[in-house]
Amino acid sequence: MVALTRRNALAALVGTGALGIAAALPQCTRAALASEVDPIFAAIERHRTAWHRFIGPGIDDAEREGAGYVEQEAWDDFADTHPTTPAGLAAMAAYATHAPSGAEDVDNLLRAMRTIATVTAHFAAKAVAV
Numbered sequence: 001m002v003a004l005t006r007r008n009a010l011a012a013l014v015g016t017g018a019l020g021i022a023a024a025l026p027q028c029t030r031a032a033l034a035s036e037v038d039p040i041f042a043a044i045e046r047h048r049t050a051w052h053r054f055i056g057p058g059i060d061d062a063e064r065e066g067a068g069y070v071e072q073e074a075w076d077d078f079a080d081t082h083p084t085t086p087a088g089l090a091a092m093a094a095y096a097t098h099a100p101s102g103a104e105d106v107d108n109l110l111r112a113m114r115t116i117a118t119v120t121a122h123f124a125a126k127a128v129a130v
Helices: 006-015 020-024 039-055 061-080 086-098 106-129
Strands: none
Touching: 039 061, 039 086, 061 086, 061 106, 086 106
């Protein structure tokens, strides 16, 4: 049995075709794909910065504990941010799949997956309406 991790679950979701486009997009540049400012890119950057602060050298235990809270808050923000572009959706799926994390928290994974599913359904509904 494969352990349920953020990486395994999102990789399976991409493999089902639900996010098939996301698998092809992470190699493309964000600037070339996004026609509007998508809030997910800022959320990804906030989490990445918080994570590097958390694992960085030269901070004592008290600072690391505080940095851990900031990192968790940044992940919460990321997981709850709805991408507004297909490029943002692909970036969210890619980042959630490969994001650094000290603990593979299933609740965090599921929150991000719910957001991805909601936004995917929104984009699908818009495509059908056209």
